[in-house]
Amino acid sequence: MKEWNRLGQNRAARMDRAASLARGKLVAPGDTGALLARVIEPGDRVCIEGNNQKQADFLAKALAALDPADVRDLHIVQSVLALPSHLDVFEKGVASKLDFSFSGPQAARLARLLSSGQLRIGAIHTYLELFGRYFTDLTPRVSLVCAAAADRNGNLYTGGNTEDTPVIVEATAFRRGIVIAQVNEIVDTVPRVDIPGDWVDFVVQSPKPHYIEPLFTRDPAQISEIQVLMAMMAIKGIYAEYGVKRLNHGIGFDTAAIELLLPTYAESLGMRGRIATHWALNPHPALIPAIEAGFVESVHSFGSELGMEGYIRARPDVFFTGPDGSMRSNRALSQTAGLYACDMFIGSTLQIDLAGNSSTATLGRIAGFGGAPNMGSDARGRRHGTEPWLRAGREAGQDGFRGRKLVVQMVETFREHMAPAFVDRLDAWELAEQANLDLPPVMIYGDDVTHILTEEGIANLLLCRTPEEREQAIRGVAGYTPVGLARDKRAVENLRDRGVIRRPADIGIDPKLATRDLLAAKSMKDLVRASGGLYDPPAKFRSW
Amino acid sequence: MTSWLESTARERVAGLLDAGSFTEFVPPEARLTSPHLAQLNQPAAFDDGVAVGRGMLNDEPVLIAAQEGAFMGGAVGEVHGAKITGLLERALAERIPVLLLLESGGVRLHEANAGLIAVSEIMRAILALRGAGVPVIVLNGGRVGVFGGMGIATCLCDLLIMSEDARLGLSGPEVIETTMGVEEFDAADRALVWRVTGGKNRAIMGEAVLVADDIAAFRAAIRLDPVPLDVEAEHALLGARLDRFGGMEDALDIWADLGIENPARVPLLDTDAFHAAIRGKTA
Numbered sequence: 001m002k003e004w005n006r007l008g009q010n011r012a013a014r015m016d017r018a019a020s021l022a023r024g025k026l027v028a029p030g031d032t033g034a035l036l037a038r039v040i041e042p043g044d045r046v047c048i049e050g051n052n053q054k055q056a057d058f059l060a061k062a063l064a065a066l067d068p069a070d071v072r073d074l075h076i077v078q079s080v081l082a083l084p085s086h087l088d089v090f091e092k093g094v095a096s097k098l099d100f101s102f103s104g105p106q107a108a109r110l111a112r113l114l115s116s117g118q119l120r121i122g123a124i125h126t127y128l129e130l131f132g133r134y135f136t137d138l139t140p141r142v143s144l145v146c147a148a149a150a151d152r153n154g155n156l157y158t159g160g161n162t163e164d165t166p167v168i169v170e171a172t173a174f175r176r177g178i179v180i181a182q183v184n185e186i187v188d189t190v191p192r193v194d195i196p197g198d199w200v201d202f203v204v205q206s207p208k209p210h211y212i213e214p215l216f217t218r219d220p221a222q223i224s225e226i227q228v229l230m231a232m233m234a235i236k237g238i239y240a241e242y243g244v245k246r247l248n249h250g251i252g253f254d255t256a257a258i259e260l261l262l263p264t265y266a267e268s269l270g271m272r273g274r275i276a277t278h279w280a281l282n283p284h285p286a287l288i289p290a291i292e293a294g295f296v297e298s299v300h301s302f303g304s305e306l307g308m309e310g311y312i313r314a315r316p317d318v319f320f321t322g323p324d325g326s327m328r329s330n331r332a333l334s335q336t337a338g339l340y341a342c343d344m345f346i347g348s349t350l351q352i353d354l355a356g357n358s359s360t361a362t363l364g365r366i367a368g369f370g371g372a373p374n375m376g377s378d379a380r381g382r383r384h385g386t387e388p389w390l391r392a393g394r395e396a397g398q399d400g401f402r403g404r405k406l407v408v409q410m411v412e413t414f415r416e417h418m419a420p421a422f423v424d425r426l427d428a429w430e431l432a433e434q435a436n437l438d439l440p441p442v443m444i445y446g447d448d449v450t451h452i453l454t455e456e457g458i459a460n461l462l463l464c465r466t467p468e469e470r471e472q473a474i475r476g477v478a479g480y481t482p483v484g485l486a487r488d489k490r491a492v493e494n495l496r497d498r499g500v501i502r503r504p505a506d507i508g509i510d511p512k513l514a515t516r517d518l519l520a521a522k523s524m525k526d527l528v529r530a531s532g533g534l535y536d537p538p539a540k541f542r543s544w
Numbered sequence: 545m546t547s548w549l550e551s552t553a554r555e556r557v558a559g560l561l562d563a564g565s566f567t568e569f570v571p572p573e574a575r576l577t578s579p580h581l582a583q584l585n586q587p588a589a590f591d592d593g594v595a596v597g598r599g600m601l602n603d604e605p606v607l608i609a610a611q612e613g614a615f616m617g618g619a620v621g622e623v624h625g626a627k628i629t630g631l632l633e634r635a636l637a638e639r640i641p642v643l644l645l646l647e648s649g650g651v652r653l654h655e656a657n658a659g660l661i662a663v664s665e666i667m668r669a670i671l672a673l674r675g676a677g678v679p680v681i682v683l684n685g686g687r688v689g690v691f692g693g694m695g696i697a698t699c700l701c702d703l704l705i706m707s708e709d710a711r712l713g714l715s716g717p718e719v720i721e722t723t724m725g726v727e728e729f730d731a732a733d734r735a736l737v738w739r740v741t742g743g744k745n746r747a748i749m750g751e752a753v754l755v756a757d758d759i760a761a762f763r764a765a766i767r768l769d770p771v772p773l774d775v776e777a778e779h780a781l782l783g784a785r786l787d788r789f790g791g792m793e794d795a796l797d798i799w800a801d802l803g804i805e806n807p808a809r810v811p812l813l814d815t816d817a818f819h820a821a822i823r824g825k826t827a
Binding site: 221516517522539540541542543544 | 547550687709732733734735737738742811812
């Protein structure tokens with residue numbers, strides 16, 4: 001007779017082994033290591049909640065402190081590797097295989113561990129791809145998640161940074177896995193239930209509040225006049241041109257400059273209400289002036305941002321908030337919005353090749369991707385029409401009726417230390433060979449990129465009809481980089497005549513007028529003032 | 545209102561002096577660049593990062609120098625220093641007051657001894673002016689602040705006008721942290737850095753006149769009267785200050801000791817409210 005509940009029986013055995021450590025669902029912090037050793041079995045697939053911002057740091061450290069004699073060969077499935085402990089598990093031999101999305105701060109160490117054979121990488125995913133695999137072939141057996149507070153029944157309150165928690169818990173709990181949560185505090189009643197208690201098996205109160213990174217804060221004082229010029233070009237040459245209302249902004253000073261030019265420059269073009277009304281975006285402090293000026297109707301977020309809590313609470317018409325007043329974010333759903341319900345993604349990159357492929361991977365660093373690849377890709381299954389989407393489809397000369405998402409890569413031709421942003425070959429290819437990856441870690445595929453914007457101009461790749469035209473359009477905005485200098489001048493002038501390449505003058509922008517005076521806020525203090533004192537920036541961003 | 549912080553060195557000069565009155569000495573057209581930077585393959589500036597010249601302030605003649613913080617953090621190299629020293633020596637010969645619009649991390653390390661000598665020549669020239677009763681006024685409102693040898697030079701002058709965004713110090717915060725440890729001074733704690741080195745603390749310590757970040761406010765605070773230099777009294781003052789505050793960990797402790805109410809609020813106050821809060825309670 002076939003056994004149909006082996007997962008349930010295995011779960012019961014694990015729960016039995018751990019029962020003596022728990023009072024109800026509560027486990028003392030000092031027993032965390034013992035708990036993990038009893039519920040995790042060698043070879044398990046384990047998900048550590050590592051988000052873009054919120055980190056299950058206490059549980060991650062406890063896992064890394066386990067004895068490989070008891071627990072080994074774990075397969076870690078985790079969206080973001082942000083902390084040293086996330087890699088300690090591999091160095092110590094507790095885990096051996098990794099499937100992930102992003103490893104920014106740990107990218108160099110990850111590359112070293114890989115080359116020394118201490119871990120194998122399954123794949124580097126986009127967020128939605130990894131979350132999708134949580135529900136197919138990479139379902140976690142044990143998940144270590146993170147919340148702001150829990151009650152004694154295990155109901156979790158995540159606060160503004162819900163991020164990945166619902167996806168991880170849902171995949172684990174409904175396939176008879178085990179969910180362990182670290183929380184900052186145990187309370188009688190949580191302000192709201194983000195994760196129902198019967199999906200959570202154990203709760204540990206962390207000795208210190210979980211680590212959280214203010215990843216999306218950019219100090220306006222550091223925005224350059226080149227970035228102001230590029231923001232003007234983006235607003236007039238793309239946002240206003242296509243009438244883009246629903247969008248996502250990548251992280252960085254380039255897009256912060258756009259956000260700070262909405263209430264000034266875009267307003268002067270009469271664009272309030274006509275562009276940038278609905279956002280899939282973390283609550284960027286740089287968006288405050290645009291919100292206050294009435295540009296923004298709604299913002300749904302992947303995660304929250306430190307210091308924005310009070311402002312968000314006071315603007316419930318704009319942000320998605322719970323009945324308790326605090327933000328409810330959700331990475332999977334906001335990514336879905338970015339993929340299917342936004343008409344434009346605009347963001348920066350480190351390298352662009354002659355086919356328009358763009359990558360943030362550089363030699364010796366396996367950084368993976370953030371939110372860009374899902375949002376910076378055309379959703380080929382999309383069915384609803386909007387003007388910018390339909391126009392982009394017409395420009396691409398696609399047969400018939402389908403539109404295209406606008407995917408804009410915005411880069412200065414030279415990056416820090418005079419490294420050219422335009423290259424003949426992405427470092428990603430060499431990295432793929434070194435790391436034995438199935439495919440190079442390209443962040444945005446060239447055939448998804450519709451526009452490349454530099455200080456020299458905007459290349460509209462939708463209007464290019466051959467790979468040769470595309471190459472010259474890219475060279476034509478690549479400035480004084482070797483790639484730019486190797487342009488065919490006649491071909492580039494021809495593309496400019498056809499409107500494929502547009503210089504600032506072609507769209508009626510005088511670079512001399514691109515000054516920091518256009519920024520709606522020039523400092524962190526200006527942002528606080530714009531928020532009416534509601535924004536409370538973290539210490540590292542304040543000089544007061 | 546025009547922000548001093550956001551302006552370039554030449555914009556500050558133009559905004560500060562009577563309209564159209566500035567005549568630059570050794571202007572960029574002269575292309576007097578640093579010989580040291582060229583040897584090191586470093587980018588040069590045609591003015592070596594400082595504009596010097598003559599102009600009028602409320603119809604009174606002044607000599608003026610303005611360091612450009614955007615070029616190598618306003619660091620003083622051989623040419624840069626010589627331009628300032630030359631200006632100061634001319635002020636002594638012609639007995640004309642000097643405005644120093646400083647923004648500098650100190651000596652330009654690329655130029656090593658030449659930069660150090662240049663800064664010491666600036667100091668000597670300032671002291672000569674003090675001795676002759678020709679006033680030298682420092683205006684400090686740039687992003688870099690004023691540190692290193694230029695910080696010392698600043699303390700030799702008759703009058704210091706600062707905004708709250710500006711800083712004044714000897715060693716920069718990162719240098720202190722590197723040499724003395726993060727326990728001594730956490731350079732990443734920006735609020736601490738500004739509490740200690742920023743314009744507000746300098747005003748409370750009696751070292752500076754605090755003005756809003758506005759070129760017109762800087763202009764209005766300028767007094768072209770010489771302040772007699774009494775070195776012994778100055779030493780006594782500094783000694784007493786060390787005795788009273790030397791054991792304290794943070795500017796907040798000093799402010800509380802001076803009887804300023806709610807010291808933690810001081811950094812948030814705008815300029816007018818700040819002056820009201822510290823009236824009669826400065827060191």
